[in-house]
Amino acid sequence: MDFVGYAILLTTSFLASIIGGMMGMAMLILPPVMIFLGVPIHTAIATGRFAMLGINVGSIAMFSGKGMMRREYYLVFAVAGMIGSFAGASLLALIPERALYLLLGTFMILISIVMLFEEKIKKLHPAKGAITLRRHALSVGAGLLLGAYMGIIGGGGATVIIFLLVLIYGVTFHEALANQKAISLPITLVAALVFIMQGLIDYSLGIPMLLVNVVGGVIGAHLVMKMRGPWLKAILVPVTIAIGIKLIFF
Template identity: 55%
Template sequence: MDAISFVLLLVISFLSAIMGTMVGMAMVIMVPVMVFLGIPVHNAVATGRFSMIGIGVGNIRTFSKREKMKPGYILPLAISGIIGTLAGTSFLKYLSENALENIIGVFIIGISIIVLFEEKLRPKEKRQGITYKHHALSVIAGLFIGSYIGIVGGGAATIIIFVLVLVYGLSFHQAVANQKAVSLPITIIATLVFIYQGLVNYKIGIPLLIVNILGGYVGAILIMKFKPVWLKLILVPISIVLALKLIFF
C-alpha cells in the first residue's frame, strides 16, 4: 500500500471510529474500504477486527464514567458471544474470497436498513421486570452475534444495542454504553483467533488501532451531546454503495 492510500485509510478509520461509536457501523465502512485499497478480504476482516479494540478502549473509559454498567445484562450476552465468535472465526478461513465478499456485502445492506429504521423498532414502553426468559433470549442472540462478528463483524454493535434495548429495556444511551462492555471481550477473543491464524496485518492494524482509540474517545463524547440521526442519512447510502461494489464489482 502506498503512502497516500495508507494516510487515507487512517483518516477514514478515525472518522469511522467516531461514527461507529455513535451509530455502530465502523466495520461496515472499514472492511470494504480496506478491500478496495488492495488488502485481501480475510486480512481486512481480521485486521479491521483487531483495530476495533481501539474503539472499545476509547469508548469504555468515557462511558464508564457517565453511564452505569449493568453486569447482569452484560455477562449473558458477552459470554455467549465469546462462544459464538470462536465458532465464527474458526469458520472464516474456509470461505473463499468471493464468497466472503458476497456475504459481507449482503449483511452490510441488511445492517444498513436496520440502522436506518432503528427508531421505529425500539419499544415505546420501558421493560418492567427481567426474567430468565429475557436472559435466555440474550444468550441466543449472543451466540448469533458472536458468530457474526467472527465471520463478518460489520454492524454487530448495532445488533448488540438492539438486544439490550429490546430484551432488557435499556435506554439508547445506556445500551450504547453497555454495548462496549459486551463487544470488547468478544472482539478481543476474535482477534486472538485471527492472530493465531496469521490473518492480522500488524503494519496496518497497529496504526489503525491507535487512531481508533482517539476516534472512539471523541465519538463517546459527541454521542452524549448529539443525536446521531443525521449520521445515519450519510452513512447508510455510503454503506449500501460499498456493499453493492463488493458483491458485483
C-alpha cells in the same frame, strides 16, 4: 501500500472509529476501504476486527465513568457472544474469497436497512422491569448468533446489539449503547486472538489503526451523549448500501 493509501486508511479509520463510538457501524466502513486499497479480504476483515479493539477500549473508558454500564445487562450476552465469536472467527480462513464478498456486501445492505428503522425500533422496547430468566435466555441466543456473525464478518453487529438490548431488557438507547461496548469488547478480543493465531492480521496496518481508533472511540462516545446525529445516518446508510452492492455484483 504507498504513503497516500496509508494516509487514506488511517484517516478513514479515525473517522470510522468516531462513527463506531456513536452508532457502532465502523466494520461496515473499514474492511471495504481496505479492500479497495488492495488488502486481501481475509486480511482486511481480520485486521479491521483487531483495530476495533481501540474503539471499544476508548468508548468504555468514556462510558465507565457515567455509571450506565450494568453487569446484569451485558454479562450473559457477552459470555454467549464470546463463544459464538470463537466459532465464527475459526471459520473465517475456510470461507472462499468470493463467498466473503457476498456475505460482507449482503450484511452491509441489511444492517443499513435496519438503521433506517432505528427510531421505530427504539420505541418498541418493553418496560424495563425485573431481570428474568427469559430475558437472559434471549440474551444467550442473541449472543451466540451475533458473536458468530461478528467473528466472521462483524459489520454492523454492534449496532444490532444496541437494538437487542433495548428490546430484551427495556433499557434506554444510551444505556444500551454503553452496555453494548462491554459486550463488543470481549467478542472482538476473542475474534482478534483467533485471527492472531491464524496469522491473518497485518500489524503494519492494524496497530496504527488500533491507536487512532482509541482516540476516535473516546470522541464518538463523548459526542453520542450530546447528540444522535441523524445527518450522519442520512449520509452513511446510502453510501454503505452502494458499497455493499459493489461488493456483491462488481
